[in-house]
Amino acid sequence: xxxxxxxxxxxxxxxxxxxxxxxxxxxxxxxxxxxxxxxxxxxxxxxxxxxxxxxxxxxxxxxxxxxxxxxxxxxxxxxxxxxxxxxxxxxxxxxxxxxxxxxxxxxxxxxxxxxxxxxxxxxxxxxxxxxxxxxxxxxxxxxxxxxxxxxxxxxxxxxxxxxxxxxxxxxxxxxxxxxxxxxxxxxxxxxxxxxxxxxxxxxxxxxxxxxxxxxxxxxxxxxxxxxxxxxxxxxxxxxxxxxxxxxxxxxxxxxxxxxxxxxxxxxxxxxxxxxxxxxxxxxxxxxxxxxxxxxxxxxxxxxxxxxxxxxxxxxxx
Ligand code: 13P
Ligand code: SF4
Numbered sequence: 001x002x003x004x005x006x007x008x009x010x011x012x013x014x015x016x017x018x019x020x021x022x023x024x025x026x027x028x029x030x031x032x033x034x035x036x037x038x039x040x041x042x043x044x045x046x047x048x049x050x051x052x053x054x055x056x057x058x059x060x061x062x063x064x065x066x067x068x069x070x071x072x073x074x075x076x077x078x079x080x081x082x083x084x085x086x087x088x089x090x091x092x093x094x095x096x097x098x099x100x101x102x103x104x105x106x107x108x109x110x111x112x113x114x115x116x117x118x119x120x121x122x123x124x125x126x127x128x129x130x131x132x133x134x135x136x137x138x139x140x141x142x143x144x145x146x147x148x149x150x151x152x153x154x155x156x157x158x159x160x161x162x163x164x165x166x167x168x169x170x171x172x173x174x175x176x177x178x179x180x181x182x183x184x185x186x187x188x189x190x191x192x193x194x195x196x197x198x199x200x201x202x203x204x205x206x207x208x209x210x211x212x213x214x215x216x217x218x219x220x221x222x223x224x225x226x227x228x229x230x231x232x233x234x235x236x237x238x239x240x241x242x243x244x245x246x247x248x249x250x251x252x253x254x255x256x257x258x259x260x261x262x263x264x265x266x267x268x269x270x271x272x273x274x275x276x277x278x279x280x281x282x283x284x285x286x287x288x289x290x291x292x293x294x295x296x297x298x299x300x301x302x303x304x305x306x307x308x309x310x311x312x313x314x315x316x317x
Contacts (some may be wrong), residue, residue, distance in 0.1 A: 014288035021054035025061035027250035041229035081283035083293035092172030095119035106143040122304035131227035177202035200247035
């Protein structure tokens with residue numbers, strides 16, 4: 001008997017009985033992605049969480065994402081298969097550290113990447129994700145100072161894209177993306193000189209990728225800095241035979257499904273997020289059977305955090 005088919009059927013039946021929607025991030029294991037109702041990047045999943053009619057959201061992703069779903073849908077039950085699925089990037093700043101940073105820059109606008117806790121979002125003016133960070137920064141008047149947190153590589157990317165020098169960046173990083181290094185990138189490009197290149201802006205190699213593109217070492221028209229959702233859009237229409245992908249390797253599953261004719265290769269095949277992979281098939285089933293772990297956000301914190309997330313969602317509508 002096909003164990004995975006039986007597992008998927010049980011998951012789907014339990015979800016239907018409870019009027020639950022299953023949302024999965026692009027970095028989830030392939031089995032989890034395939035059983036979900038929707039797979040997407042953090043912005044798409046936030047929008048889906050805000051719009052769903054389901055009573056329960058089963059969030060297959062990391063804790064800050066499930067928390068964002070709860071912030072947007074406070075009357076819904078939001079379950080994460082394990083609350084232990086954290087994020088090393090979100091852990092680089094807490095609310096006390098942010099309050100101290102704000103005190104050093106009175107009047108600055110605080111832009112928080114969604115990879116932050118609810119308490120940090122509550123101290124922020126507006127959130128952003130990797131797919132809208134540039135637009136969010138551009139929504140702030142040019143003469144207003146910006147505190148951008150917590151990812152320094154994404155911060156460097158928005159500084160480059162907007163040409164603004166009044167952006168202060170928190171020195172946080174995602175251990176998975178920071179480990180996709182310039183030497184991994186050069187090695188992959190040397191082995192695949194005709195390939196196209198997709199780089200997530202959280203990567204340690206994103207600055208080198210752009211530098212190589214601007215110096216002509218690698219063709220600029222084949223170098224793209226993209227969020228996970230942006231990578232999927234690009235994959236659907238690419239005519240390249242090979243695409244080198246610099247992000248967490250769970251992404252390859254959706255890219256290969258989107259365009260089976262192209263060979264998508266990881267720049268660093270070890271780039272796997274252990275927090276994302278904590279959502280196992282067993283825990284998914286347990287979440288549906290037992291309702292563990294339900295995500296709660298203190299109402300006053302949620303109200304402030306919601307304002308920051310909703311300002312982001314309104315941009316680009
Ligand atoms: P996006 O889904 O916004 O591209 O984010 C990537 C990420 O690292 C989430 O953990
Ligand atoms: Fe956090 Fe990095 Fe994992 Fe994304 S890949 S959840 S940023 S640790």
